[in-house]
Amino acid sequence: MSILRHGAVTGALIGLFWAFVISVTVSVTLSFASGLGFRPGSLGCLILGLCGGLAAIYVRDARLVMGGFILLCVVIMFTPLSPILFQENVPVLWQLMAVISFGLFMIWPLTLMLVEAQPGPLSRHAFEDAVIRFLTGFGYIIFTAVVLIPFYVMVMTSLKSQQALLKNPLDFSIELSRGWDLFRSYIELFGQFNFGSYLWTSFYVSVLTVLITLLFSVPGAYAVARLRFKGRAAFSRSILLIYMVPMIVLALPIYIAFSMTGLRNTIPGLLMIYPVTTIPVALYMLQGYFRGLPGEVEEAGLMDGLSRLQVIWKITLPLSLPAMVSVSLYVFMIAWNEFLLAFMLLDDPSKFTLTRGVAMLNSSEIPRQHLMAGAVIATIPIMALFLGLERFMTKGLTAGSVKG
Amino acid sequence: MTVPTPPTTRGALERREARLAWSLLLPTITIVSLVIILPLLAIFWISFKPVGLADLRPVAPVIRESLRERSGEMVIEYRVRNSSQQKEIAGLSFTDTLHDGVTLGALPEQCSVESGALRCEFGDVPGGFNERIRIPVTLDGDPDTLEEIVEGTEPEGFGSADNILTNTEFTLDNFARIFDGDEFWSVLWATVFYTVFGTIGALVIGLFAALLLNKSFRGKGVLRGLYLFPYVSPIIAVAFTWVTLLDPFSGSLNALLIQMGVVDSPINFFGQRPLALIMVTVFEIWRYFPLSFLFILARMQSIDTDMYEAADMDGASPFQKFWYLSLPMLLGILSVLFLLRFIWTFNKFDDIFLLTGGNAGTRTLTVNVYEQAFAISNIGAGAAVAVVIFATLLLFSFFFFKYISQEEGL
Numbered sequence: 056m057s058i059l060r061h062g063a064v065t066g067a068l069i070g071l072f073w074a075f076v077i078s079v080t081v082s083v084t085l086s087f088a089s090g091l092g093f094r095p096g097s098l099g100c101l102i103l104g105l106c107g108g109l110a111a112i113y114v115r116d117a118r119l120v121m122g123g124f125i126l127l128c129v130v131i132m133f134t135p136l137s138p139i140l141f142q143e144n145v146p147v148l149w150q151l152m153a154v155i156s157f158g159l160f161m162i163w164p165l166t167l168m169l170v171e172a173q174p175g176p177l178s179r180h181a182f183e184d185a186v187i188r189f190l191t192g193f194g195y196i197i198f199t200a201v202v203l204i205p206f207y208v209m210v211m212t213s214l215k216s217q218q219a220l221l222k223n224p225l226d227f228s229i230e231l232s233r234g235w236d237l238f239r240s241y242i243e244l245f246g247q248f249n250f251g252s253y254l255w256t257s258f259y260v261s262v263l264t265v266l267i268t269l270l271f272s273v274p275g276a277y278a279v280a281r282l283r284f285k286g287r288a289a290f291s292r293s294i295l296l297i298y299m300v301p302m303i304v305l306a307l308p309i310y311i312a313f314s315m316t317g318l319r320n321t322i323p324g325l326l327m328i329y330p331v332t333t334i335p336v337a338l339y340m341l342q343g344y345f346r347g348l349p350g351e352v353e354e355a356g357l358m359d360g361l362s363r364l365q366v367i368w369k370i371t372l373p374l375s376l377p378a379m380v381s382v383s384l385y386v387f388m389i390a391w392n393e394f395l396l397a398f399m400l401l402d403d404p405s406k407f408t409l410t411r412g413v414a415m416l417n418s419s420e421i422p423r424q425h426l427m428a429g430a431v432i433a434t435i436p437i438m439a440l441f442l443g444l445e446r447f448m449t450k451g452l453t454a455g456s457v458k459g
Numbered sequence: 460m461t462v463p464t465p466p467t468t469r470g471a472l473e474r475r476e477a478r479l480a481w482s483l484l485l486p487t488i489t490i491v492s493l494v495i496i497l498p499l500l501a502i503f504w505i506s507f508k509p510v511g512l513a514d515l516r517p518v519a520p521v522i523r524e525s526l527r528e529r530s531g532e533m534v535i536e537y538r539v540r541n542s543s544q545q546k547e548i549a550g551l552s553f554t555d556t557l558h559d560g561v562t563l564g565a566l567p568e569q570c571s572v573e574s575g576a577l578r579c580e581f582g583d584v585p586g587g588f589n590e591r592i593r594i595p596v597t598l599d600g601d602p603d604t605l606e607e608i609v610e611g612t613e614p615e616g617f618g619s620a621d622n623i624l625t626n627t628e629f630t631l632d633n634f635a636r637i638f639d640g641d642e643f644w645s646v647l648w649a650t651v652f653y654t655v656f657g658t659i660g661a662l663v664i665g666l667f668a669a670l671l672l673n674k675s676f677r678g679k680g681v682l683r684g685l686y687l688f689p690y691v692s693p694i695i696a697v698a699f700t701w702v703t704l705l706d707p708f709s710g711s712l713n714a715l716l717i718q719m720g721v722v723d724s725p726i727n728f729f730g731q732r733p734l735a736l737i738m739v740t741v742f743e744i745w746r747y748f749p750l751s752f753l754f755i756l757a758r759m760q761s762i763d764t765d766m767y768e769a770a771d772m773d774g775a776s777p778f779q780k781f782w783y784l785s786l787p788m789l790l791g792i793l794s795v796l797f798l799l800r801f802i803w804t805f806n807k808f809d810d811i812f813l814l815t816g817g818n819a820g821t822r823t824l825t826v827n828v829y830e831q832a833f834a835i836s837n838i839g840a841g842a843a844v845a846v847v848i849f850a851t852l853l854l855f856s857f858f859f860f861k862y863i864s865q866e867e868g869l
Contacts, residue, residue: 094720202685202689208703209696279484282476287480300499304828308502312501338487392695409693427700434696441691
């Protein structure tokens, strides 16, 4: 352990690891962006990592280190020692870009990581500081990549043609020359596959679910939060218990009952079930919020001659508007994303919700880019809502995500 | 002088409040019992019944009526059928209204006219029963209009069939089948692996993500929003994206790995044991780490910074601060999250169903419900699996309420 805590060793090791991280990151990014062949060169990473780490420790002039390092990268780029190796077809300009971005993203963060480290033995504080900075940088890269890559692939695949996909699955560059033809999958989905109507069905089913849920859960939540009655504790416990019943257990008897009563394949049937799956969550979230409201305002209302229901309508609800927005968004998200029930209960393509419609595209006869275009169509509205109202959404997620 | 004491009985005001509370709760209680409690009871009932998917179609008489010309004379023809090929219908009969302008001729032996309506009886008929009855008629008026009038009214069929869902035939076969040998152990193993590693993985990764964002810098809001993407987007979209990305033939990840020289031939991520089970667990971690991340970050930001300043004064290193200060403060929320996520991962169905369909050793208990009920068409066995799931959950929630209800927040 103590030998690690020597400036030179720490610097060299962190430099080494960081060189590999950056080399892989640059290769993957450029491969995904251009479809050309980039791959990390282990020998180059080894040498450049050690050099960079030691330079950052021993040469204190950051500008000198950075300039020298990038120059070194460019110099050894045409030798087998290059930190990034290329297939023959990669143009020199791309090669240059790859190597320079490697140099920059390698050495610049490295000097920042090792800012507290000096030559010679390091204090525990300085050592851990360097390690934590390295891990932080690594963390940002890995988390961002892991989250972004699937979404990037989803959007880009939907814009490709079948032949291009089969020819090179890595090539996600956009062929701008195709013009409007880029959106062909989307045009076909809306034109031939009826996605406009699925979008509309999903939308009104979700909105109605939100309204019905609020209608039931607001009075319920108020009663649990404010009124004293026997069995209140038991009731709020059973709400939690009900959320824990998995949908698949309920879906089977619901399927049977709906098959026998003819409610299967109908939107009203779906609307009978969706709100019930969200009412417990909404009730739980709202009662938490109602409890936090000052009771004195309501008591003042009661003194002034309002009835309880008027108090709820005129005082509690306006005060809890932000919570209502959060709950509504959360419920909307659950209903919009709901898959299992829609899948089991709907067979008739004219009544599909969006998730059911996308599930239909998962067949070997329908090309992949259509499936991905369907996925994009399902994701965009919920993302737009999320990004636009992130503050409320995050609150809703935190309060309600006992359910998941 | 009497000492004033608080009332021991419930006053009128208190009773009124309780009454109001129950009336506010009544709609919720009603609908929740209808859609959750009732199906739960039903699933217990069904799990002891030998029910297949085909039994869900109701057994009932099907009667078609037509007015037509047959060898020179007009007849009304009734075609009477049993909708089931196997089940018997007891006391099958039908009635039909008579119309002006249509006079019935000689009636067949099953039929009679009672108080202005035609009634035909067939007694008990076996499965696959199919018979035509012809009654000669004389028409008084335009045949085409009369045809429309006659065929415009639906004959009403009667008869009672034995319904497998409501009779008293019970069996333990369903449970015997699902606990049968190898398959059960493989399902159990998949469930335990998926639940335990999925839960712990999501918690640990969420903790890392929260540590990353627990400082202020430019672009923090953007990153926080970005890290929530996997959880917010529809399951169907992200699951199919993963399938596309990891496809052995046209998947980008395989192409990338081959180009980088990591592997020689494409890997079938979702198609081979035991990789498929690991991959669905990785997917679970990817999709649900945002949730633990959000909770842990919220808790971290509420920790008092004084404590860290004091630790700095005492010369604590960053790791020591994390281990001795942050982690104990987070233990509460971590254990709450662990139990909740454990239950929810256990309940998860959609993810595995969409990724692998339960193949290649990824069939968990929840996927098994679907598999038994719909793929093998044995509703009874599916219900039996559901009962097992429910019983396990009751056990979990016992722990939940025992240990969690004292904990913060939830």
